[in-house]
Amino acid sequence: MSQAAERLRLIAGHLDRQAAAIRASPTSAQALISSPSPRLRYSLDNDLLTPEQRLFYEENGFLLIKNLVSEEDINRFRKEFERICRQEVKVPGLVVMRDVAIAKSEFVADQKAVSKIQDYQEDPELFRYCSLPQILKYVSCFTGPNIMAMHTMLINKPPDAGKKTSRHPMHQDLHYFPFRPCDRIVCSWTAMERVNRQNGCLVVLPGTHKGSLLEHDYPEWEGGVNKMYHGVRDYDQEHPRVHLEMETGDTVFFHPLLIHGSGMNQTDGFRKAISCHYASSDCYYIDVQGTTQENISKEVIDIAQRRFGTEVSFQDSWAFRGRLVQGERISM
Numbered sequence: 401m402s403q404a405a406e407r408l409r410l411i412a413g414h415l416d417r418q419a420a421a422i423r424a425s426p427t428s429a430q431a432l433i434s435s436p437s438p439r440l441r442y443s444l445d446n447d448l449l450t451p452e453q454r455l456f457y458e459e460n461g462f463l464l465i466k467n468l469v470s471e472e473d474i475n476r477f478r479k480e481f482e483r484i485c486r487q488e489v490k491v492p493g494l495v496v497m498r499d500v501a502i503a504k505s506e507f508v509a510d511q512k513a514v515s516k517i518q519d520y521q522e523d524p525e526l527f528r529y530c531s532l533p534q535i536l537k538y539v540s541c542f543t544g545p546n547i548m549a550m551h552t553m554l555i556n557k558p559p560d561a562g563k564k565t566s567r568h569p570m571h572q573d574l575h576y577f578p579f580r581p582c583d584r585i586v587c588s589w590t591a592m593e594r595v596n597r598q599n600g601c602l603v604v605l606p607g608t609h610k611g612s613l614l615e616h617d618y619p620e621w622e623g624g625v626n627k628m629y630h631g632v633r634d635y636d637q638e639h640p641r642v643h644l645e646m647e648t649g650d651t652v653f654f655h656p657l658l659i660h661g662s663g664m665n666q667t668d669g670f671r672k673a674i675s676c677h678y679a680s681s682d683c684y685y686i687d688v689q690g691t692t693q694e695n696i697s698k699e700v701i702d703i704a705q706r707r708f709g710t711e712v713s714f715q716d717s718w719a720f721r722g723r724l725v726q727g728e729r730i731s732m
């Protein structure tokens with residue numbers, strides 16, 4: 401048996417004994433919950449994840465669930481995205497981003513011009529994604545029962561225009577977030593069609609969620625980089641990478657310290673995915689002054705200033721975009 405399989409067997413055994421103890425004595429269950437195993441710091445006790453799934457997330461920082469969102473829902477999200485691109489609906493707060501390679505070409509009201517939309521929380525049809533019960537069931541294994549949807553995106557990765565600008569550099573999402581604790585934050589990312597190496601699937605460095613938040617900056621790419629696409633300044637190029645090839649509706653949940661990115665889209669189709677970052681509503685905001693997050697904080701404050709004509713703090717830019725999706729709103 402491989403080392404990993406052996407560890408899995410041991411911890412699965414440990415979890416089985418916990419479950420048996422809980423059935424035998426509710427008071428000992430209480431004791432277990434109040435002194436959780438240090439080996440299980442990234443997920444919470446729950447009755448959804450199998451021991452293998454729970455251990456997989458603990459060790460790797462991500463968990464892929466096949467076929468979690470129905471084709472019917474995906475089609476509805478796709479239709480709504482197209483309506484937005486054709487400017488048939490106007491959504492308050494929504495940010496439409498065009499790839500830097502075509503940003504300066506003339507405007508076309510078509511999905512071909514849009515590389516991602518961000519902050520769709522005021523669009524009821526798209527926001528349904530964030531409240532899907534089957535997604536929230538998984539999310540609560542990481543956040544607990546009180547859940548905020550903090551950041552919403554629909555990514556429409558364009559065919560690369562030849563400058564490799566369709567890549568997303570390797571990064572940790574926590575770089576963008578002034579709230580903690582990070583283990584109570586999770587991203588759900590659902591493929592809206594088959595994603596593979598050809599059209600630029602997600603690429604993850606398993607286990608990097610156990611490290612710390614690293615310095616991020618714009619990568620030095622010849623063809624240019626999209627606004628706010630910061631990348632980890634130095635990461636171990638030798639670290640094993642996993643390409644997450646997924647089918648329509650497959651969903652990956654991942655930790656905000658997991659280093660990930662996505663490759664160039666070498667097809668002539670637009671690779672679509674819908675995602676939401678969730679946090680426990682009893683997370684708290686932190687001051688990022690003097691930390692590695694100072695650079696992104698300045699950029700966000702600048703953009704907010706231009707957009708609203710007034711100074712909005714990094715923390716407030718998140719507080720007013722966040723929406724409660726389950727339980728009660730506490731400190732977020």
Ligand SMILES: CCCCCCCCCCCCCCCCC(=O)SCCNC(=O)CCNC(=O)[C@H](O)C(C)(C)COP(=O)(O)OP(=O)(O)OC[C@H]1O[C@@H](n2cnc3c(N)ncnc32)[C@H](O)[C@@H]1OP(=O)(O)O
Pocket residue numbers: 495496497498499500503504518551573576625626627628629630700703704712717
């Ligand atoms: C309170 C609200 C604040 C909101 C800030 C947003 C916070 C985002 C936080 C992200 C959290 C992410 C969590 C993890 C996810 C990691 C990521 O995905 S990071 C990447 C996400 N980043 C963005 O989506 C950036 C947000 N986008 C925008 O703000 C805008 O789309 C814009 C890039 C600023 C362009 O807006 P707009 O003003 O409508 O566009 P133009 O008028 O056409 O262009 C202005 C100017 O900007 C240049 N430009 C346009 N598009 C891009 C681009 N993609 N990349 C680089 N530059 C771009 C354009 O050429 C113009 O430049 P000029 O010199 O003035 O001509």
Ligand SMILES: Nc1ncnc2c1ncn2[C@@H]1O[C@H](COP(=O)(O)OP(=O)(O)OP(=O)(O)O)[C@@H](O)[C@H]1O
Pocket residue numbers: 567568569570597603619660661662663664
């Ligand atoms: N020169 C580079 N510098 C920094 N990051 C890069 C570089 N090339 C690729 N990446 C990043 O690595 C990830 C995967 O990129 P890439 O498109 O090269 O796929 P790949 O995994 O190398 O597979 P393939 O080469 O088969 O397309 C993306 O996050 C991408 O942004």
Ligand SMILES: O=C(O)CCC(=O)C(=O)O
Pocket residue numbers: 553555557568573602660661662673
């Ligand atoms: O869909 C992708 O290409 C990756 C997007 C991503 O990692 C992000 O926006 O944080």
Ligand SMILES: [Fe+2]
Pocket residue numbers: 571572573660
């Ligand atoms: Fe990301």
Ligand SMILES: [Mg+2]
Pocket residue numbers: none
């Ligand atoms: Mg490559």
